[in-house]
Amino acid sequence: MGGEPNILSYLVFFLWVPFCFWGMRRWPPAKATAILFFAGLLFLPERVSFKLPGVPKFDKPAIIILWIFVALLVFHRQRFRTAPFSWQFKWCAGLMLGGAVFTVLLNGDPISIGSSYIPGHQPYDAVHIVVRSTLVSILPFVVGVTMFRSGSELRVLLRVFVSAALVYSVLQIIEMVMSPQMHRWVYGFSQAAFMHTMRGGGYRPMVFMVNGLALALFTSLATIAAAALYKVGDRPFRVPTVWVAGYLWLILFASRSIAALLYSIVALPMVFFTSPKRQVWLATALAATLFVYPAARAQGLIPIDDINAIVLEQFGVDKVGSLTVRFENEAALLERAAERLWFGWGRYCRACLYDPWSGDLMSIRDGAWIGALGDFGLVGFLGRFGLLVFPIFVLFRRLGSAPTKNDRRLLAAMTLMLGWSAFDLIPNGNFNQLAMVLSGALYGSFIGILQEANAVRRRNQIERIQAAQRVREVPA
Numbered sequence: 001m002g003g004e005p006n007i008l009s010y011l012v013f014f015l016w017v018p019f020c021f022w023g024m025r026r027w028p029p030a031k032a033t034a035i036l037f038f039a040g041l042l043f044l045p046e047r048v049s050f051k052l053p054g055v056p057k058f059d060k061p062a063i064i065i066l067w068i069f070v071a072l073l074v075f076h077r078q079r080f081r082t083a084p085f086s087w088q089f090k091w092c093a094g095l096m097l098g099g100a101v102f103t104v105l106l107n108g109d110p111i112s113i114g115s116s117y118i119p120g121h122q123p124y125d126a127v128h129i130v131v132r133s134t135l136v137s138i139l140p141f142v143v144g145v146t147m148f149r150s151g152s153e154l155r156v157l158l159r160v161f162v163s164a165a166l167v168y169s170v171l172q173i174i175e176m177v178m179s180p181q182m183h184r185w186v187y188g189f190s191q192a193a194f195m196h197t198m199r200g201g202g203y204r205p206m207v208f209m210v211n212g213l214a215l216a217l218f219t220s221l222a223t224i225a226a227a228a229l230y231k232v233g234d235r236p237f238r239v240p241t242v243w244v245a246g247y248l249w250l251i252l253f254a255s256r257s258i259a260a261l262l263y264s265i266v267a268l269p270m271v272f273f274t275s276p277k278r279q280v281w282l283a284t285a286l287a288a289t290l291f292v293y294p295a296a297r298a299q300g301l302i303p304i305d306d307i308n309a310i311v312l313e314q315f316g317v318d319k320v321g322s323l324t325v326r327f328e329n330e331a332a333l334l335e336r337a338a339e340r341l342w343f344g345w346g347r348y349c350r351a352c353l354y355d356p357w358s359g360d361l362m363s364i365r366d367g368a369w370i371g372a373l374g375d376f377g378l379v380g381f382l383g384r385f386g387l388l389v390f391p392i393f394v395l396f397r398r399l400g401s402a403p404t405k406n407d408r409r410l411l412a413a414m415t416l417m418l419g420w421s422a423f424d425l426i427p428n429g430n431f432n433q434l435a436m437v438l439s440g441a442l443y444g445s446f447i448g449i450l451q452e453a454n455a456v457r458r459r460n461q462i463e464r465i466q467a468a469q470r471v472r473e474v475p476a
Contacts, residue, residue, distance in 0.1 A: 006188030009045040024071040030153035034160035040064035046191035056128045062135040083146040084447040088390040095383030100129040107346040114359025140433035144440020149448035158225045165222030175205035199256035214431035216257030223248040227271040228413030232406040263420045276412030283419030284396045287389035337374040344377035368430040391443035403453040
């Protein structure tokens with residue numbers, strides 16, 4: 001990170017609070033939630049946090065969702081009373097929060113390696129983990145499942161998503177041409193090392209997101225969302241939505257992120273040319289991979305040498321070198337995680353690897369899965385990622401219950417977006433709360449669609465019964 005945060009980088013967080021209340025009062029609930037979430041995600045500064053004594057730090061992800069949630073409680077509290085908080089949600093949240101307590105209780109021992117000393121956990125650490133897990137995982141899902149409760153509200157979410165990507169594309173083009181400096185120009189510092197933005201003789205834009213990978217994934221998902229809107233005949237812009245999808249794909253192509261580009265290359269033909277059922281099948285396979293990969297990796301079932309050979313042939317020595325380092329780190333960190341498999345090592349990077357003589361940090365945790373498994377064990381891993389993907393498995397079983405083809409198309413595209421987000425947690429980190437909001441929105445809108453269909457059926461049945469009674473009452 002280069003430079004120091006300026007006064008604006010702190011001021012915008014204080015302005016965020018009244019903006020949330022103003023937006024929640026000005027727009028309809030679903031539209032307000034979508035606009036506020038994407039505004040915070042795309043424009044608030046990264047790497048700025050507020051730390052008060054005895055309170056966990058509040059940074060961009062925590063502040064965004066906390067004040068949206070508070071504004072929802074003020075203006076739309078009734079929605080929480082009828083939100084579909086399923087048994088899957090309760091179990092996953094329970095595993096996440098309950099597991100945190102056991103993680104702290106079982107990690108009271110300090111760790112001393114070389115010159116490094118890592119303290120054991122105290123009761124305060126349980127509070128920290130519970131609060132942090134609530135802010136970055138549970139509340140985003142709650143906001144999504146509460147505020148997007150019908151097919152029409154799901155369309156609102158996708159329209160705002162695509163609109164936000166279109167606005168952001170202008171800033172991406174500027175950074176592609178002039179280098180990723182937007183964050184420095186506005187907030188006084190760079191959120192990531194400049195060397196990481198240079199790819200293939202050009203620049204990978206970041207704008208105001210944590211890094212270029214996060215922005216590329218966002219653009220990839222927005223492209224899928226635009227394709228889904230086109231398939232259901234939704235045209236919120238002056239040009240055909242398929243043109244919007246094509247334009248966003250070109251922006252993604254120019255962003256120089258291979259993984260996000262590959263996601264779109266697979267997903268877009270699925271959205272355009274296959275049935276919703278097949279799309280959900282692919283999303284289910286992607287979600288399942290997140291859970292199967294750690295076990296397969298531990299058992300040596302992943303063909304590492306074959307993968308390296310393919311990458312070497314397609315992308316060259318530099319790419320295969322970084323991939324080899326990644327795989328070596330995974331193997332070592334997985335062995336470390338296995339030492340405390342059920343509840344993990346806890347905070348302070350206790351699950352990381354250190355040089356036994358100098359105590360210097362030796363490991364790099366690229367994938368979110370290895371971080372979750374090492375820190376919170378198998379229980380925390382299942383709670384966090386189970387909450388993320390369980391709506392996909394629900395749709396896998398019940399997609400046919402959605403009454404209209406357009407409903408099924410939108411829901412299937414959402415499962416693809418969520419499936420790729422889950423799959424991306426294998427090679428990359430958990431950059432923000434977008435996936436959790438999408439997860440909640442997917443489940444909430446699906447249940448809302450079913451409830452609307454059931455209400456229509458009941459109303460039609462009542463009308464038929466009343467009509468039959470009137471016929472019988474007519475005198476001969």
